[in-house]
Amino acid sequence: MSTTGADQTTATRQVPLLDLQAQYRPLRDALIAAVTQVCDSQRFILGPEVEGMERDLAAYLGVAHAVGVSSGTDALLLAMMALGIGPGDEVITSTYSFFATAGCVARLGAKPVLVDIDPITYNIDPEAAAAAVTSRTRAIIPVHLYGQSADLEPLLDTAARAGVPLIEDAAQAIGAAYKGRMVGGFGRTGCFSFFPSKNLGAFGDGGLVTTNDEALAGSLRRMRVHGADRQYYHQVIGGNFRLDALQAAVIRVKLPHLPGWTEARRRNAARYDDLIAEAGLTDVVTVPVAAPDRYHIFNQYVIRVPRRDAVKAHLESRRVGCAIYYPVPFHEQACFAYLGYRPGQFPHAERAARETLALPVYGELTADEQRYVVSAIGEALGRTA
Numbered sequence: 001m002s003t004t005g006a007d008q009t010t011a012t013r014q015v016p017l018l019d020l021q022a023q024y025r026p027l028r029d030a031l032i033a034a035v036t037q038v039c040d041s042q043r044f045i046l047g048p049e050v051e052g053m054e055r056d057l058a059a060y061l062g063v064a065h066a067v068g069v070s071s072g073t074d075a076l077l078l079a080m081m082a083l084g085i086g087p088g089d090e091v092i093t094s095t096y097s098f099f100a101t102a103g104c105v106a107r108l109g110a111k112p113v114l115v116d117i118d119p120i121t122y123n124i125d126p127e128a129a130a131a132a133v134t135s136r137t138r139a140i141i142p143v144h145l146y147g148q149s150a151d152l153e154p155l156l157d158t159a160a161r162a163g164v165p166l167i168e169d170a171a172q173a174i175g176a177a178y179k180g181r182m183v184g185g186f187g188r189t190g191c192f193s194f195f196p197s198k199n200l201g202a203f204g205d206g207g208l209v210t211t212n213d214e215a216l217a218g219s220l221r222r223m224r225v226h227g228a229d230r231q232y233y234h235q236v237i238g239g240n241f242r243l244d245a246l247q248a249a250v251i252r253v254k255l256p257h258l259p260g261w262t263e264a265r266r267r268n269a270a271r272y273d274d275l276i277a278e279a280g281l282t283d284v285v286t287v288p289v290a291a292p293d294r295y296h297i298f299n300q301y302v303i304r305v306p307r308r309d310a311v312k313a314h315l316e317s318r319r320v321g322c323a324i325y326y327p328v329p330f331h332e333q334a335c336f337a338y339l340g341y342r343p344g345q346f347p348h349a350e351r352a353a354r355e356t357l358a359l360p361v362y363g364e365l366t367a368d369e370q371r372y373v374v375s376a377i378g379e380a381l382g383r384t385a
Contacts, residue, residue: 072193
């Protein structure tokens with residue numbers, strides 16, 4: 001649990017990377033009631049609670065169909081399965097993301113074709129994606145990293161010219177927008193995660209696939225239950241990607257609060273920008289940049305700093321939660337050595353892996369706690385007053 005108060009000492013103070021208790025406490029009664037209702041119904045897998053959540057999220061995201069699934073990873077896997085991606089196919093994606101993005105491609109026997117990132121937003125470089133298209137390309141997966149949309153317009157143009165679907169990895173970006181529209185409805189599918197640390201988190205794993213294609217929505221629903229339209233009659237081979245009703249109930253309680261939580265994160269991000277400037281750290285600390293045509297939801301507030309690992313160690317010694325997202329790009333992962341990429345091939349991603357550090361930004365974070373975080377960064381960089 002986070003602590004506040006001007007009288008606290010450095011020795012006793014703690015600012016966690018994420019404080020789920022602070023979000024939970026005001027909603028406890030509603031959440032317990034929702035979970036109890038599911039328990040009383042004894043309908044735990046799919047069913048009316050999941051259907052209600054799907055309707056709620058489709059309306060919120062402005063899409064025709066939302067399909068609840070077992071995790072964000074399974075959302076990606078199911079989307080690719082429903083689109084027929086398999087052995088011999090190539091899927092273009094960023095080398096800098098959470099492992100599931102490329103891991104799901106490889107699980108289907110397809111080849112992840114990796115490209116570098118935009119050094120400002122950390123999202124996939126649209127020009128690099130366009131240059132990577134071949135006759136074997138079957139999909140493009142941009143990741144809306146840290147809560148900011150990728151530059152979708154040129155990516156959609158590339159996908160259209162190649163005649164392949166765009167699959168949005170929006171696991172970190174529920175509520176993020178591009179040119180006034182929420183992500184998840186631009187591509188053939190959008191893939192979301194309800195992992196507890198996400199801006200809209202469940203009480204365990206959960207995910208969502210969105211689409212505006214009715215036929216594809218039918219395939220997604222069929223394939224999440226082993227490819228069956230009715231029990232024991234299987235039209236295709238799918239998987240067990242079903243969502244628990246308990247998780248759906250939690251999401252339904254939390255969803256009305258998401259816009260407020262998002263605005264609180266955005267306020268905290270803006271405050272960090274100001275505090276870092278006031279501390280005279282802008283020559284050594286690079287703050288996140290939100291592109292002018294995008295609405296950033298700040299799943300993470302990620303800075304760049306020199307001597308990142310030493311800064312991280314100092315923050316941890318001051319009991320400030322921080323994390324590296326991500327220390328090893330895909331092309332340097334041992335499991336992807338067979339792809340044949342070389343160190344130095346994607347310099348922007350490699351530099352980000354060396355320099356980036358995520359700070360606490362959750363909505364309940366206080367201004368006093370943020371000042372403490374920035375003061376600790378200044379100490380780490382030798383910039384104390």
